[in-house]
Amino acid sequence: MMFFFNFLYRAIRHPASGYVQGINDLVTPFLVVFLSEYLDGSIDSWSISELSSANISNIEADCYWCLSQLLDGMQDHYTFAQPGIQRLVFKLKELVRRIDESVSRHVEDQGLEFLQFAFRWFNCLLIREIPFHLVTRLWDTYLAEGDALPDFLVYIFASFLLTWSETLQKLDFQELVMFLQHLPTHNWSYQELEMVLSRAYMWHSMFNNSPSHLAS
Incomplete structure (x- = not known):
C-alpha cells in the first residue's frame, strides 16, 4: 500500500x-x-x-x-517509451567501444544488443544485479552526483560490465545472455563495488571532457 x-x-x-x-x-x-x-x-x-x-x-x-x-533529474527515464534510458544505453555502448573495443566487437559479432541487458540496469539502477547489502553504498554515490547522475550512470555501468571483460569475450550469444542475466555478484563484498566505482570515476575524468563518443 x-x-x-x-x-x-x-x-x-x-x-x-x-x-x-x-x-x-x-x-x-x-x-x-x-x-x-x-x-x-x-x-x-x-x-x-x-x-x-x-x-x-x-x-x-x-x-x-x-x-x-x-x-x-531523470524524468524521461519513466515517460512513454522511456527515451532517457534508450539514450543512455546508446551512450553506454559507445563508451564501452572506446574503452574496450574487443568486448564491444565481440558483443556486436554475436548479435547481442546492449538494450537487451543494460535496459534493466538503467531502469532499476543495478538493484537487481548486486547483493542488497551493497546497495546503500552504491546509492551514496548516486545521490552524491545529484543532477549529473544520469550521465555518470553510463560510466558506472561500463565499469560494471567490463569487470567481466575476459569472460564475455569467450561466450557465444546464448551464453552471453544467460551470463548477463545472472551475473556472479552474489559473493561480492564492498571491495568489488569500490573497484567498479573507482574505475567509473577514473574513466569519467578521462573521457567526460571529450564527449564525442557520447554524442546523442
Whole structure:
C-alpha cells in the first residue's frame, strides 16, 4: 500500500511520468534506511506491525520526497517509451567501444544488443544485479552526483560490465545472455563495488571532457 500511494502522489506531481515495471525497486533503499530508524535487528526479522501509524506515515513521506528528488533529474527515464534510458544505453555502448573495443566487437559479432541487458540496469539502477547489502553504498554515490547522475550512470555501468571483460569475450550469444542475466555478484563484498566505482570515476575524468563518443 505504501508503494501504491508513493506512485500515486508522484503521478499527480509529475503527470508525464508513470509507473513502469521495476520502478518500485527504486523506493526500496529509501524504505530500508528509514525503517532502520525504528526497527532493530536484521531486515529479515522486521515487522511493520511494530510501527505506529504515525511512524508509517513519516516513513512514507520520507520515501516519497527522496524518490521524487532522485527522479526529478531523470524524468524521461519513466515517460512513454522511456527515451532517457534508450539514450543512455546508446551512450553506454559507445563508451564501452572506446574503452574496450574487443568486448564491444565481440558483443556486436554475436548479435547481442546492449538494450537487451543494460535496459534493466538503467531502469532499476543495478538493484537487481548486486547483493542488497551493497546497495546503500552504491546509492551514496548516486545521490552524491545529484543532477549529473544520469550521465555518470553510463560510466558506472561500463565499469560494471567490463569487470567481466575476459569472460564475455569467450561466450557465444546464448551464453552471453544467460551470463548477463545472472551475473556472479552474489559473493561480492564492498571491495568489488569500490573497484567498479573507482574505475567509473577514473574513466569519467578521462573521457567526460571529450564527449564525442557520447554524442546523442
